[in-house]
Each structure stands twice: as structure tokens, then as C-alpha cells.
Amino acid sequence: MASPNSYKLSCSIPGHEMDVRGLAAAFFPDGAFTSVSRDRTGRVWVPNSSPDRGFTEMHCMTGHENFVSCVCIIAPSDTYPRGLIATGGNDHNICVFTLDQPQPLFTLKGHKNTVCALSSGKFGTLLSGSWDTTAKVWLNEKCMMTLQGHTAAVWAVVILPEQGLMLSGSADKTIKLWKAGRCEKTFTGHEDCVRGLAVVSDLEFFSCSNDATIRRWLVTGECVQVYYSHTNYIYSLAVFPNGQDFVSTGEDRTLRIWKQGDCQQTIRLPAQSVWCCCILPNGDIAVGASDGLIRVFTEVEDRMASPQDLQAFEDELSKTTIDPKTGDLGDIKMEDLPGREHLEEPGNRDGQTRLIKEGQNVEAYQWSVADSRWMKIGDVVGGSNQQTSKKVNYEGKEYDFVFTIDINEGGPSMKLPYNVTDDPWLTAHNFLEKNELSPMFLDQVANFIIENTKGHTLGAAAPSAADPFTGTGRYIPGSGTPTGAPVGVADPFTGFNRRSQTSTNIYFPKTDGVTFEQANATQIMAKLKELNGGAPGEYRLSEEVLESLEKLLVSVCNPCASEQPTTEQISLLWKTSHWPEDIVFPVLDILRLAVRHPQVNDSLCGGDTDDGVALCNHLLSLMKPQGRPANQMLALRTLCNCFSGWRGRALLLAQREAVLSHAADLCSVCNKNIHIALATLVLNYAGSLHGQPDLEAKAQCLSVASAALESVQDKEAVFRLLVALGTTVASDQTAQDLAKSLGVMSQIAKYTSVTDPAKVGECCQLVLKELQ
Secondary structure, three states: OOOOOOOEEEEEEOOOOOOEEEEEEOOOOOOOEEEEEOOOOEEEEEEOOOOOOOEEEEEEEOOOOOOEEEEEEEOOOOOOOOOEEEEEEOOOOEEEEOOOOOOOOEEEOOOOOOEEEEEEOHHHOEEEEEOOOOEEEEEOOEEEEEEOOOOOOEEEEEEOOOOOEEEEEEOOOOEEEEEOOEEEEEEOOOOOOEEEEEEOOOOEEEEEEOOOEEEEEEOOOOEEEEEEOOOOOEEEEEEOOOOOOEEEEEOOOEEEEEEOOEEEEEEEOOOOOEEEEEEOOOOOEEEEEOOOOEEEEEOOHHHOOOHHHHHHHHHHHHOOEEOHHHOOOOOOOHHHOOOHHHHHOOOOOOOOEEEEEEOOEEEEEEEEOOOOEEEEEEEEOOOOOOOOOOOEEEOOEEEOEEEEEOOOOOOOOEEEEEOOOOOHHHHHHHHHHHOOOOHHHHHHHHHHHHHOOOOOOOOOOOOOOOOOOOOOOOOOOOOOOOOOOOOOOOOOOOOOOOOOOOOOOOOOOOOOOOOOOOOOHHHHHHHHHHHHHOOOHHHOOOHHHHHHHHHHHHHHHOOOOOOOOOHHHHHHHHHHOOOOOOOOHHHHHHHHHHOOOHHHHHHHHOOOHHHHHHHHHHHHHOOOOOOOHHHHHHHHHHHHHHOOOHHHHHHHHHOHHHHHHHHHOOOOOOOHHHHHHHHHHHHHHHHHHOOOOOHHHHHHHHHHHHHHHOOOOOHHHHHHHHHHHHHHHOOOHHHHHHHHHOOHHHHHHHHOOOOOOHHHHHHHHHHHHHHO
16 A cells, blocks of 8 residues: 555556657646647547546647647636647647647747747736747737747746746746746756746746756745756656645656655656656646656555556566666666665665666666665666677577567567667667557657667668669759769868768868759750740740840850850840749759859849849749649759859848748658758858857758758758758857757767768767767
């Protein structure tokens, strides 16, 4: 029997397919709560009638185009007596739902990056925080004001119950108090990103941070208490109705329950990241984690799980592998560890961790005050004196590692064999296919492998397959490589065909524009004449016009040409670039080559300012996600080539927000040539912004690069995105902090071992070094 005031597992709730990133208790139905996940959905859970315990999914919400990061409940009103549900996502949007339909009632647009925090107040007020470094106040489906002042991602927001005060916590390590859109006070004290905020009363609040501390503040500015117990990042807080006791979760795999100012209970979970928590109306605690499960804990015996389920939870926990590099256990010297007899001594406090040596293994145990015993919480991997060369036999073969993976879909645990010479992403892919699991688990499984094999040299990724979009003996829009050559010839940014030493940074910052220059003028004109023959009458070009365009093409492709582009030729090119979309691509090819010429660049990008805006708008119209891939690629390449002239660069900097937003929409298009052009465009913007103080612009570059890395597979595109990241953060501490707060380091870590081409791995290592 549990001791008084100790929490035990009540139930585990499967349903989400990826990390559960946000939880919120609902107003309706009684006892219900809402969850959101990286699987792009939100779900409403209602309690089962006794004696079934547990929860049932009542409602599933869709509408986000990317990961859902946060959720809050908007209080009931006369119009919506059951309240509304607001969710924020990586698609930069806030979706607001009723309980009547799966699609949003309305969508709030305005943030320029991931919406990662939401809070609701009186009269339907909604406060949002975003990676774009701002918070926004919304009312009646409109943005009423933007709170600007933070210099990094705004990870946490909360509306205080009275006085019209709002709080925001940021990766810049500060908390700001806002009134009427003005910053009234800035709270300093945390030594790392502020990740969560929770209201205590009108005059007090809690904050938690990546510095592994929780702080209690007065709104007047004083920090009245600092709480220590967590050993890694703290992600979320929730306060009990008494306004004094609270719970917290974090990267040390734990839920911690704080009463009367002390950590009274530590509950460890079999998941690496415990992202979120909320307190239910009956006092139970719901937590969401990186394994996609929601777990509910209770101190009421009647709501506790059955003995069999409690034992299953403990068994699952005991099979967890713990990496001491996470900071939870410290360095381990096996020869100094005691044996199992050390567990005969009782612990001093709940959650105390003790390591013992069991044969050649290290096991971790945690003291449970509730049960007055040591509970195994996992096997430790990666200790400083552990034998890592010993092979493990599995299905008749020897492996460096054999992991136990529990995807929690109701089936048994599965084995994942792995050698350090294997590619973790390919291994994860094969594992999911073999076990008929959702491919949405790919990131989780691959990152699990990477995390649990740190310190080992991994093999190179499998080489990319041949490009399906190119061929020989025919015209290809934009044929010829960009200012960059394929593997085996000179590197596009250095001119060297060798493996460089990563101690010498030859890759970034890169401030001169990268352009797409190579072309076959003969093939371009042949295709133009062919298409002209079948063009509708009103679009058919005369021989004189074709001849004029051919002369223009020759003059812009030959730096030594005696004839320069004429005003008439440029005018004809601009007019012809508005041909029907199914035949315009050879004209776009001429346009992308022509804008490199100073005279054309001045004319189309400058001169009358309206001309430049018209060029931009025309190219963006060709970049619609449902458009033709050849036009999308050539429009992107033309924008890249505009950077070759100062007027073109000025134009694109002025139109940066629209251009990069449209470009980001092409991340999901499955075409490596489009991805290379997109990556080059981001790189050119990064180069133009290097050394500039425009944080908003750099944030958008980081955001688009991060979004592209989610879907880009081609190594040349990845390389250019890495150079763009490196150029953005080089010698810029604020940009570095922003990049770290956006999770860039973990996102690109998988490329450190890429050796084909070598420049990808080398550049990645240099970017990570810049961010350390």
C-alpha cells in the first residue's frame, strides 16, 4: 500500500505517434484534458467511468501543417459555453478549435516562426510566444499588439489573473513583465533559457530553466526562492490549487512533486524527455513525454493502476538505458562502484540515485519513500571504464549494441542490433520496416541510436542514388550545375578537391553571392523556338523577337561580348517571361542568366522601384507549391542570381520576408534541384545579413534553414544549408543563442559523420563548434 501523499501510476494513455509536447486541463467535459504532439494532432481525453479507470479519446483535432508545440484552453463564453482549444505549431500558426469539429474554427497568422507557448486570459484574450523572438496578444481573431524586446526565442508566456499584466520567458535567459504592450520590468537570474512559467497568484509566479533550477518571483522583481533537485533541463511547471505546491518535468526523465518548498517525490519515466505536465481537476497529474505516451499519476488509492500494471511500469523502467553524458549521473568509474549489498542500506530521500556494479554492467536504482525500497531505473551505458569492444550476439550475428526498443503500441519490446560502422538513420529505417512500424518514429529511433552510441565513430551514410531529374542529350531547364560542381571535382566554395582539416574553417562566413551560371545557349534557344512553334497565337514570337532574345542570351553568357544588352531586349525578355506557365521555362532560363549582367540587374531590379517589386512578385507567383517544378527551380535560381548585383541584393533584402516565406513553402517539394536552389537562396540571404544587427531577418533565415533540413535529403543542399547556418551565427553571439534555442544543434548533429562528400561532415562540425 502506498504511503500517504505519494503518487503512483494511474494509467498510461497511448494514441499519439510522436512526442507529446503540451497538455492542458479542459473545462468540458468534467475531468477532461487536451494533449498536442509532434504527430501534428491535438486530442481531447475524457475519464472512463469506474472501475475501468483510464481515459478515452473523445476528439481529435487536425489543421497544423507541422509539429504541434503547445496548447491552452480558452475559458467558456456566451458564444462558446464549452470553451475553445488553442494550439500553436511549427507552421507558425495558432489554430483555435471547438469540440464539435476536427478542423480549426479559425487560424491566427502573424508569427514568423514556431509558436511554442500559449496562455489565455479574460474576455478571450490569448497570448502567444514564438521562436521569432516576439510575443503577440490576440483578441477576436486579430493580433492586437506585438511584444518586442527579447533577443531570442520566447519559450514561455503567461497572463496574470489581474492587473492586465503579462509575462514572457525567453532563451535570452530573461523574463519580461508587460503592461499595455510595454515592458515594465526585466527579471534576471537564470543562467540559461527560461522554458516555463506558472502563476502562483496575482503577485507571484514560478519559472523553470535549462539551468536545472526553478525560481519563485514577486512581480515587483525579487526572486524569493530558488529550488534545486533536477539534474538537467526543466521543461514545464504546474501549480496545485493551493498556490504553494507544484510539479515539474524535464530532460532528466523525471516528474518531481514539490510540497512546502521541498521536492517530496521523484517519479522517473522510461522516456528521455518529459516535455509537459498539467494538474487535473481531481488533483491527479498528467505528463507527456518523448515516447508518445501520456501517463497519469494519482495519490488516491482507488485510482491507482492495478498491481500488474504497476509492476509492468516498473519493469519497463528497469530496462531503460541511461547515458551518464546527460548529466544525470556524472562520470562513472566501474572499479569504484559497490556491489548489490549497497542496496541493503536505505536511502536518505525520495528520488535518491544509487549505482551498483552487477558483473560487467552498471545498474541504476532510485529510492522510493512510498515503497521503502530501491527501484531499478535502468542500465547505465557509456561509463568511462565500461568495456565497449565486447560484441553482443543476436540472431547468430555479433553486434556492438543490441538495444531494447519499446514503441508502446501495445506489443512486446523489440530488439534493434547496431554496429558502429552502420548509418543510424538507415538502421532506424530498416528497423521500422522490419517491425511494420510507422515511419514517423524514424527521428526518435535514429536519435536514440545516436545518443546511446556517443563517443563511437560511426560509419558514413549510404551514398545518394543517381539524380532522377537529370539526363543527357536533351534540354534540361537550367542545365549545368550551379556555381558548384558535383562530387569529385572542385568544391564550389573553395576551389579545392581535397579533404580539408576541420580546424581550418574554409566554409563560412560566406558573404559573396552564390549564383547559377552554367548553361547551353544553343539548347535553350532550340527549346524556345520549338515551344514558340506551338504557342497560342497571341503569344507566338516573331523571328525578329527570337533573334533579339538570342542576341541578348549571347551577350549575357559571354563576358567578352562586344554587344551589350539593349533596353529593347530587356523589355522583350520581361514581356516574354509572362508566357503561359507550361511553356515559359526556356525564357526563365534566359532571365536567370541575364540578371547576372549589371545592366539587366540595374534595369529589372532597380531603376524604377516598382520594376523591382514587379520582378519579385512575378517570380514568387511561379513558386506556388502546386506550380511546375521547372518554373519553381528557375524562379529560385533567378532570385539567387539577382544577388550578383547591388541593386538586386538591395531589392531582395527589402522583399526578404515575402521571398523567404514563399521559398519555405517549397521545402516539401520532392526535387533535389529545387532544394539546392532553395538552400542557395537562404545562403545568399545569410551572407548579405552577416555582420548586420537585423535579428528578425536572421531569425527568418535560421527558421527557413531549419525547416528545409527537415525534408532535404540531397547532400549538396544540406551542405549549403549548413554554410548558411554557419554564416548566420559566425561571430554573432545573439544569433548563436537564437540558433541554439531553436534546437539547431540537435537537428544537424546527424551530419557530423557524413564523409561522402567530406565537406558536409566537416562543415557540420564547424557549425557545431561555433555554437558550443
